[in-house]
Amino acid sequence: MPAHLERLSWTAEQIAAERQRALRETLAFAKANSPWHMNRLSGIGPDSFTEAGLQTLPVMTKTDVMANWDAIVTDRRLTLADCNANIAAKLNGTCEDYYYLDEYLVIATGGSSGVRGVFPWGWNEFIEIACATFRYQLRDEPPATLTGRRLLAVIEAGEIVHGSPFLFSITVDPGAEVKWFPAPTPMPELVAQLNAAQPTQINAYASLLQELTAEALAGHLKIRPRRVTANSEPLMPETRDAARQAWGVEINNMWGCVEVGHIGIECDAHEGLHRSDDLVITEYVDRDDKPTSDPRAIDRILVTSLFGRTLPLIRYELTDVPVPGDRRCSCGAAFPLVTSVQGRSDDIFIYSGGIHVHPLVFRTPLGQNGQIEEYQVRQTPKGAWIGVVATGPLDVDALKQALVEALAKAGLANAEINIDLVPTLERHKETGKLRRFIPLPKS
Structure with missing residues (x-):
């Protein structure tokens, strides 16, 4: 933690130097210890590689990880089958120990928005994640x-x-x-x-x-x-x-994920989330994986973990849609800001005729209604079903009309909206998360 606190006073040049050093070390380790990365990185020389060269490497998806898991991990004792068995043993109560092989915390991502994932944290990886998570709180x-x-x-x-x-x-x-x-x-x-x-x-x-x-x-x-x-x-x-x-x-x-820890942390200045640029390289890309700094064009991000050694993630795809900041935080830290994370690109509803409706279209009428405690939106072929937990009397007809008008402005005319008042919304069993926007399955 003392070293991480010191980093919060680093200059932009010091952060860039650390990224360069850590990127080369990461690539060299992955190439030497992961059979899958050995093949993927065969054409590069880690000792002379620069961050600009990342764009020459292919994108890595969660599907890639799960299909090639045993060849990606760098500890040959680890297999997906055994790690899944460890997860199952924890869930059914036959194992109450956090640690697998006395060395790893094996974590399952719920797969509520797609492919289920399994990711192991080693001790040193956990320490880096924890330090990044709490260093601003310790400073402030x-x-x-x-x-x-x-x-x-x-x-x-x-x-x-x-x-x-x-x-x-x-x-x-x-x-x-x-x-x-x-x-x-x-x-x-x-x-x-x-x-x-x-x-x-x-x-x-x-x-x-x-x-x-x-x-x-x-x-x-x-x-x-x-x-x-x-x-x-x-x-x-x-x-x-x-x-x-x-x-x-x-x-x-x-703002973060199981795969790489926290990508952004908000300090007590409350001017945005500081990107963890000393630990994670974040690339903003459009739908074609082309680099972009235009908030309107950002469709996803690609992250490279500079400390992950057990299951190296290099240009790993996350569907989060951040809004980059355009100024430095008044707290003095040189780590760039993200003003907000708008959700995930796979939360976007796509209707017949290629009409794309962003979750924000639903959020405004629902989120600004003082009688709504929680809500969940499920896409239907011609509109949406919305489950609402209300705190008091709710004018359902007026809310429905506001949503129809908002969707018409977004390009979906005559939307069919059904609103049900429900006592509670179901959370994912393992993660406890609420998936707020649920698109139709892709055909």
Whole structure:
């Protein structure tokens, strides 16, 4: 951590130098220890490779990873079959040990938006991920300045095969207690547990924070957290607003994934998320994988982990759609900003005739309605089915009309919208995440 804190005062030139050094080391290691990368990188010389040369390398997808897993990993003791067996043993309760071979945390991604993934974290990889995750908090809120009782409530995945309950139970404050609350806990029960625990800090999925702030504003959740952190899902502006109203705090957002850890972290200046450019190279690309800095053209990102050694990821495709910042953060750190993450490109609904509808079209009418606590949108051939958890009387007809008009402006005329009021929305069993936008399966 001291070394990571020092990096927050690095110049842009120091960050670039570290990226160059780490990229060459990463390529050399992958080429020497991964049979799959040995073939893929056969035409390059790691010792003279520069970041600009990344564009000459092919894109790596999750499908590539899962189809070639045993040949990609650099520890020959690891096999996909054995790691899947370890995951299954944890899920059925026959194994309660986090660590596989005493060395790895094997994590499953839910596959709720496509291909299921399996990714192992080694000790050193975990340490890098944890340091990147919490270094801004340590800088902005030194433990020596804190007094009184401190309790961190970690409201994350419901199973230990996901990385979130493990990672976010780490604290840089040695005086803090930590308590884990599985995200799929029914809301009335979760509210009761939090009221009893009285956490001073919350770390939770963004969608859960939306529900919790609604419960607080309704007078059910009676807590006063001093720090609130969101992760794993797009953070809606209305959730930020609700946190200010309910608790008088600004949410600190995080952007990352199991595969490479945190790509962006928001500091206490709240001017965007600092990219972890010393640990991850992030390329913004359009639909044709061409580099672009135009926020309107960014369709996905390609990431290269500069510390991942167990399963090297080089130009790995993520469908997240970030909005790059255009200025430096007032906190002084030279790490570039991302102003927001708009969601995932595979959340876009594509209708007959090639009509593309971005989730933002739905978010505005739904997210700005004060009577809506949560919602989920499922694409239908001519419109959408929307499940809504309401906090009070809801004018369904007016909401439906607003959505039809918004979709017409987006190019989908006469959309068929069905809205059902539901008591709760189902979360993914393993991850506890809520998939908010569900497109039709691709034919």
